[in-house]
Amino acid sequence: MASMSLPTPALQTARLRLRAVADADADALFAMHSSADVLRYWDSPPWTDRGSATRFIAMSHRLAEKGAGARLAVDRTSDGAFIGWCALVRWNPDHRSAAMGYCFDRAAWGHGYATEAAGAVLAWAFDTLDLNRVQAETDTRNVASARVLEKLGFVREGTLREDCVVNGDVSDSWVYGLLRREWRGQDPTG
Numbered sequence: 001m002a003s004m005s006l007p008t009p010a011l012q013t014a015r016l017r018l019r020a021v022a023d024a025d026a027d028a029l030f031a032m033h034s035s036a037d038v039l040r041y042w043d044s045p046p047w048t049d050r051g052s053a054t055r056f057i058a059m060s061h062r063l064a065e066k067g068a069g070a071r072l073a074v075d076r077t078s079d080g081a082f083i084g085w086c087a088l089v090r091w092n093p094d095h096r097s098a099a100m101g102y103c104f105d106r107a108a109w110g111h112g113y114a115t116e117a118a119g120a121v122l123a124w125a126f127d128t129l130d131l132n133r134v135q136a137e138t139d140t141r142n143v144a145s146a147r148v149l150e151k152l153g154f155v156r157e158g159t160l161r162e163d164c165v166v167n168g169d170v171s172d173s174w175v176y177g178l179l180r181r182e183w184r185g186q187d188p189t190g
Contacts, residue, residue, distance in 0.1 A: 006091055008070045009128070011120040016113060018072040018120055021060040021085060025073050026053040028082040032105045041139035041171070042103075043164045063089065069098065074117045076108075083108035086117045088125055088134070096132040098125060102148075114148045122152060122183060132180045139164070140172045154178045 011018040021029075030053040032038055039046040047053070060071040069089035076083050084104030091098040100121060104114050125131045136154060138145040146156075154176035164171045 006064060006067045006070055006129075008064045008072065009124050011072065011124060012077075013116050013120045015077055016083075016117055016120070017075045017077050018086065018117060019075065020064070021057055021071050021073045023054075023057060025082055026050070026057060028105075029053040029056055029085075032084065032103065035106060037106050038103065041142035041145070043139075043166065045167050060087075063087075067091065072117075072121065074104070074113065076113070083113055084117070086114075086121050088121055088129075090135075091129070093129075096130060097135065098129070098131055098133075099135045099137075100125075101136065109144065114145075115151050118148060118152055122178065126180050126183050134178045136176045136178075137173045138176070140174050146174060146176075149176045149178075152178065153182050153184055155182070 008020040009018070010020075030047060030050050033047045033052065033056070036046050063069045063071055069087060069091045071085055071087035071089075073082055074084045074086055075081060082105075084102065086100070086102040088098045088100055100118060102114055102118055122134060125134055136149055137160070138149065140159065150156075155178070156174050157177045158175045160173040160175060162170050163173050
């Protein structure tokens with residue numbers, strides 16, 4: 001199958017603007033991804049080298065060029081601050097499926113931003129890309145992320161046992177799935 005290009009959308013919610021990741025995001029990305037607190041349940045250790053941000057941005061652009069997905073920077077509209085990112089990856093037009101992931105800065109936690117941003121990405125996935133299934137995974141210890149997924153209507157489908165080892169710390173992940181027919185398609189914050 002010829003690979004289809006997947007144009008990165010610009011999405012707007014009540015409080016957020018989602019846009020393509022840009023070179024100007026490097027400092028904010030490095031600050032967020034070098035935080036041990038933010039990356040506590042991540043599948044890789046915190047960044048120690050600023051070049052990681054540049055590589056992450058280049059990878060985000062390649063993802064779109066190859067048609068494998070879209071990684072969107074999330075800005076708070078009230079002050080324009082970069083607060084995190086949300087991505088749709090492993091896009092498979094044949095199976096009408098993709099996987100979703102997100103990461104938000106510590107200061108943005110607890111305000112419903114992850115739910116709001118992920119909800120906008122899911123609406124795009126189901127309405128524009130006509131997906132049938134979106135999958136997500138989270139560390140079993142990451143209660144906040146599991147709550148975001150469940151608020152969005154994801155169903156926990158299973159456990160990947162000891163699937164991550166980061167700096168010697170072994171952890172399990174939960175796999176979540178959301179089917180088109182289960183998607184509520186309404187504002188999950190309202």
